[in-house]
Amino acid sequence: MSQHTPPGHMAPHIPADLYQQAQATGQPVVYVVTPTPPGIPWRRIVVPFAIAGAVVAGGWGLVAAICFLLDAAAHTFTVIAGAAGPIGLGGITLRLARSKNT
The missing domain is CATH 1.20.5 (Single alpha-helices involved in coiled-coils or other helix-helix interfaces)
Structure with missing residues (x-):
């Protein structure tokens, strides 16, 4: 079994045991990233x-x-x-x- 470290700042919310189980079974890990709107936030x-x-x-x-x-x-x-x-x-x-x- 190869030991891969979870990606750094992309998915800090994935628990380590679930990530390792997905890697061991070959299940895909899906990252959902909400894009920030382009431009400057006007409130700032x-x-x-x-x-x-x-x-x-x-x-x-x-x-x-x-x-x-x-x-x-x-x-x-x-x-x-x-x-x-x-x-x-x-x-x-x-x-x-x-x-x-x-």
Whole structure:
């Protein structure tokens, strides 16, 4: 009886005793190989671009939110400064906002 080693990576799922029995009796061993589709799997490419796009959109959203908050703070400051009028301390007067007349 000739001792053949089972093929390396082609059929690791065949138990050794069944392979040896098939070799001893002369039964054919059939390998079923599912072919991989040609080309690049799209999921491997799309997922990183989707993550990068979400990061970019989130960054622009953060910038827009900061601009909105700074604009609201500036308007609030001008309203409060206009309502408060000039602020004086020890003879030095500071006008925070100009009135419409001057």
